[in-house]
Amino acid sequence: MEPILEVRNLTCGYQRLPVFTGVNLTLYPGQLSGLVGPSGCGKSTLIKAILGLVRPWEGEIWFRGKQLKPGVAPPKVGYVPQVETVDWSFPVTAEEVVMMGCYQNQKILPWQSKRERNIARQLLNRVGIEHVAHQPIGNLSGGQQQRVFLARALVGEPDIVFLDEPTSSSDLQIQHELLHLLADLNQQGLSIFLSTHDLNSVATHLPWVICFNHGLICQGEPIDIFTSAILEKTFGTEMVVFHHQDRILIASSGTSLRHQMQHNLPAILRKTASKTK
Ligand SMILES: Nc1ncnc2c1ncn2[C@@H]1O[C@H](COP(=O)(O)OP(=O)(O)OP(=O)(O)O)[C@@H](O)[C@H]1O
Secondary structure, eight states, X not given: OOOSEEXXXXXXXXXXXXXXXXXXXEEXXXXXXXXXXXXXXXXXXXXXXHTTSSOXXXXXXXXXXXXXXXXXXXXXXXXXXXXXXXXXXXXXXXHHHHHHGGGTTSOOOSOOOHHHHHHHHHHHHXXXXXXGTTSBGGGSOHHHHHHHHHHHHXXXXXXXXXXXXXXXXXXXXXXXXXHHHHHHHHHTTOEEEEEESOHXXXXXXXXXXXXXXXXXXXXXXXXXXXXXXXXXXXXXSOEEEEEETTEEEEEEOOHHHXXXXXXXXXXXXXXXXXXXX
């Protein structure tokens, strides 16, 4: 199968300090994959480099067999930024944020067409929040704001969408709902690549995981990748991995948490299972 995206020997950094060096990564059509690694290890930088928002020091990025010029965004790609980086006081409605996707990087125009409004409505409907179309973006919950940006990323029917830490600022229930929505979109043919710290959501929802810490450590299915040795190498701290039937649960190895999990594991797993349904 032809890859959708290839990163070859990529090195990036800021102000002469490298963030990562020599990264090779191949993404295939239909993949739903998660990039996991500790804070500050370069996940956002990798995503931004792929999207042409950070200029690599070295290396190449190929999209569907064609090499991209440095600093140029691939075609047919959507991006959902970290919600923390968005200015929520900006006076626009959810529908207008989605319509901004129609204008790419231009400012929103006062004469949006009926067609653009329809597109925005359909996409808000697709991500389950059409009812908030006329509400100011700053008044929405974190989960709703995330979905507005997901709807905006879907303008133009991208082949692949990148989401930077989509689960970081939401509670467990919202995270599960969002990951279910992403799994549904993936079933409809969309390739998805997201970064996260949240190992348990990834273990439960994502079929493919890429471990990263200033460089690629390894990748594979959660069942193969989530071992104490690989997680320690990725996060630089000891972690405990529990397996129960087809479920994986990960905890840092703080003694009280470890003790609690070893004694209450069946109950914890039942709770996690009911939340993911
Ligand atoms: N614009 C910038 N200028 C200078 N340094 C930066 C810039 N953006 C990021 N960095 C630094 O580069 C390193 C990697 O940051 P990056 O945001 O890529 O990590 P991350 O893994 O996405 O972190 P997090 O999970 O906390 O979002 C960090 O040390 C960060 O401080």
